[in-house]
Amino acid sequence: MAQKRIAIYGKGGIGKSSTASNVAAACADEGYKVMIIGCDPKSDSSITLLGGKRIQTILDLLRQKIDVKEEDIVHEGYKGVQCVEVGGPEPGIGCAGRGIIVAIQKLRKVCKSIDDMDLIIYDVPGDIVCGGFVAPIRKGLVNEAYILTSGEYMPLYAANNICKGLSKINTPLSGIICNSRSVTREEDIVKKFSEEIGSKLMAFIPKEQIVQDCERDGFSVLEKAPDSSVASVYRELAHTIMSNGSSVMPSSLEDERLRELTR
Amino acid sequence: MAENDISIIHPRPSSIVAALYTLRDLNVDVAILHGPPGCSFKHARLLEEDGIHVVTTALDENGFVFGGRDELSSLLCKVNEMFDPKLIGVVGTCASMIIGEELREPVQDANLEVPVIEVEVHAGYPNNTKGVLIALESAFEAGVIDEEELGRQKVLLTEATNVEKRHGAASKEYLVPSRGDLKYKVAGKLIDCLKEGKKCLTIMNAKKETGYMFADITVAINEVAKELGVDENIINMANVDENLGLPRVRNHATNIMNDFKEKGVPIHEIIGGMDEYPITGEKVSKLIADKYSDFELVVITGVPHAIPMDNLKEMEVISVTNGPRQVFPLKDMGHDHVVVEIDLHPKTLGVSHIVESEFGATMRELAKDRLNDSQEES
Numbered sequence: 001m002a003q004k005r006i007a008i009y010g011k012g013g014i015g016k017s018s019t020a021s022n023v024a025a026a027c028a029d030e031g032y033k034v035m036i037i038g039c040d041p042k043s044d045s046s047i048t049l050l051g052g053k054r055i056q057t058i059l060d061l062l063r064q065k066i067d068v069k070e071e072d073i074v075h076e077g078y079k080g081v082q083c084v085e086v087g088g089p090e091p092g093i094g095c096a097g098r099g100i101i102v103a104i105q106k107l108r109k110v111c112k113s114i115d116d117m118d119l120i121i122y123d124v125p126g127d128i129v130c131g132g133f134v135a136p137i138r139k140g141l142v143n144e145a146y147i148l149t150s151g152e153y154m155p156l157y158a159a160n161n162i163c164k165g166l167s168k169i170n171t172p173l174s175g176i177i178c179n180s181r182s183v184t185r186e187e188d189i190v191k192k193f194s195e196e197i198g199s200k201l202m203a204f205i206p207k208e209q210i211v212q213d214c215e216r217d218g219f220s221v222l223e224k225a226p227d228s229s230v231a232s233v234y235r236e237l238a239h240t241i242m243s244n245g246s247s248v249m250p251s252s253l254e255d256e257r258l259r260e261l262t263r
Numbered sequence: 264m265a266e267n268d269i270s271i272i273h274p275r276p277s278s279i280v281a282a283l284y285t286l287r288d289l290n291v292d293v294a295i296l297h298g299p300p301g302c303s304f305k306h307a308r309l310l311e312e313d314g315i316h317v318v319t320t321a322l323d324e325n326g327f328v329f330g331g332r333d334e335l336s337s338l339l340c341k342v343n344e345m346f347d348p349k350l351i352g353v354v355g356t357c358a359s360m361i362i363g364e365e366l367r368e369p370v371q372d373a374n375l376e377v378p379v380i381e382v383e384v385h386a387g388y389p390n391n392t393k394g395v396l397i398a399l400e401s402a403f404e405a406g407v408i409d410e411e412e413l414g415r416q417k418v419l420l421t422e423a424t425n426v427e428k429r430h431g432a433a434s435k436e437y438l439v440p441s442r443g444d445l446k447y448k449v450a451g452k453l454i455d456c457l458k459e460g461k462k463c464l465t466i467m468n469a470k471k472e473t474g475y476m477f478a479d480i481t482v483a484i485n486e487v488a489k490e491l492g493v494d495e496n497i498i499n500m501a502n503v504d505e506n507l508g509l510p511r512v513r514n515h516a517t518n519i520m521n522d523f524k525e526k527g528v529p530i531h532e533i534i535g536g537m538d539e540y541p542i543t544g545e546k547v548s549k550l551i552a553d554k555y556s557d558f559e560l561v562v563i564t565g566v567p568h569a570i571p572m573d574n575l576k577e578m579e580v581i582s583v584t585n586g587p588r589q590v591f592p593l594k595d596m597g598h599d600h601v602v603v604e605i606d607l608h609p610k611t612l613g614v615s616h617i618v619e620s621e622f623g624a625t626m627r628e629l630a631k632d633r634l635n636d637s638q639e640e641s
Contacts, residue, residue, distance in 0.1 A: 095361060097361075097362070097363055098360075098361050098363070101360075101363055130362060130363060131330060131362045131363020131364060131365075132362075132363040133363075134363070135363060138363075138365050138368075
């Protein structure tokens with residue numbers, strides 16, 4: 001099968017890392033070779049796949065001017081998921097965007113195993129505030145983008161902006177994922193939004209305490225609570241992503257229409 | 264281990280500029296700097312003297328904030344109309360690279376028939392040879408050079424970096440610039456030695472176009488020796504192989520060789536191509552050991568610090584450099600006299616013949632004076 005290289009976008013705090021790591025775990029359960037690349041300076045994308053442990057980031061090593069080798073930056077997590085964290089400078093110092101560019105270049109250079117993967121998930125920061133934050137896409141590393149949102153106005157507003165950005169950088173959208181915040185008519189709203197921008201709703205992840213509980217312990221739902229109902233939602237989403245073949249260049253909505261949708 | 268063991272605090276050659284010069288050697292007609300208007304100004308102007316057009320997207324504060332994709336693609340279209348180029352280069356700068364500008368996209372937007380070499384480079388590399396390397400790799404991707412030439416250049420670049428680290432501008436944390444020894448005195452010394460019948464070796468080990476001026480020193484020594492009737496005592500070595508290097512560099516070798524011939528200066532040993540200055544050292548050393556170990560005087564020009572001292576210890580060493588920061592490292596190596604040709608490089612751009620050097624001119628004048636004096640005495 002062709003390698004899938006996906007990025008999950010969405011408003012900060014909406015649950016991108018949780019979704020990414022649970023999807024990664026679900027795909028690993030299915031026997032796929034999976035890599036997750038955390039592109040956020042917070043470096044928390046892979047933490048629930050590593051039993052709560054933090055790994056050395058690419059930029060940690062580059063800062064020490066160490067000659068970076070593959071084994072230094074690629075760490076094996078749950079069921080063989082390959083975990084990489086880009087890392088970044090301290091908040092408020094230097095340039096995180098440039099950091100992503102440099103780290104991604106280094107990763108491409110030293111990481112040979114990346115070619116063997118069935119699925120690579122780039123967990124990107126919520127706000128694409130500068131050129132560096134789209135480096136994985138611009139460098140041709142990502143071939144599918146997903147947007148995560150809830151049915152609330154602000155996350156949808158962010159999702160709508162991301163659609164504008166994606167068409168600007170010529171990247172097709174493969175689907176919308178709803179991470180529920182339990183607001184009224186949520187599934188309807190997000191479904192409608194997805195259709196109006198020309199895409200589709202891929203999954204509705206209900207808001208469940210168990211996701212948070214597992215995260216607090218440093219695990220994915222798939223590892224810690226495999227029999228929970230939300231685990232099967234992730235499993236289904238993983239299946240949908242792996243078999244998804246369609247993507248579109250999204251359009252975007254006028255702000256007025258967006259407000260109407262959520263009213 | 265860190266790439267650089269020492270942290271160098273004197274200003275160094277820029278990788279952006281190195282990329283520009285490499286594009287010139289690849290015979291691009293236009294190079295576009297994607298960045299602020301003042302970036303690499305001085306060298307951009309010099310390169311225009313050398314026959315290529317260097318223009319800039321002139322990113323301003325707005326450009327830094329909003330990016331310059333449109334500016335670059337429209338400039339590509341503009342230069343295509345203005346200059347009708349056969350080959351274009353686009354070069355990154357610190358500002359555009361930090362904000363994550365892509366060069367590929369605007370090149371695609373412009374959609375020109377002309378091939379474009381995209382060089383994503385900034386000046387933040389400790390060795391400026393990195394700029395050359397990135398430019399060459401992009402040229403290879405664009406099909407402008409073949410794999411063999413790329414491989415050859417990579418070896419040269421690694422060695423060039425090593426040469427600078429050993430005895431060059433990257434050998435110390437801080438190097439004080441110096442004007443070197445007085446040309447008048449060193450020229451006098453050199454003439455005295457020739458008069459005394461000492462055997463003299465000239466080694467021109469020049470970097471590309473700088474050879475147009477360093478060659479003049481070889482010529483001057485031969486002229487003076489002839490006047491003194493001791494031209495038999497001179498052996499000339501030069502890195503002027505006409506069959507090695509990028510097209511423009513080969514052309515320099517041909518031009519200089521033609522001038523040598525015309526001026527009746529025999530080159531007894533061709534020690535490599537004009538881009539091979541970092542790897543000629545071993546060859547020169549061996550030649551000296553095999554054939555010229557009885558020579559008493561050696562004049563090394565161009566990149567003198569690339570020639571090992573092993574077989575020069577018994578000789579009086581005069582070296583001529585164009586780097587004011589090279590004076591002290593050369594003295595440390597054991598060179599007896601170090602002469603600096605200030606501002607050599609600008610004078611060797613846009614020329615196709617040997618140009619007069621200050622040291623060569625000093626030597627000629629001094630020899631003339633002394634010859635006149637001795638004639639008056641007799």
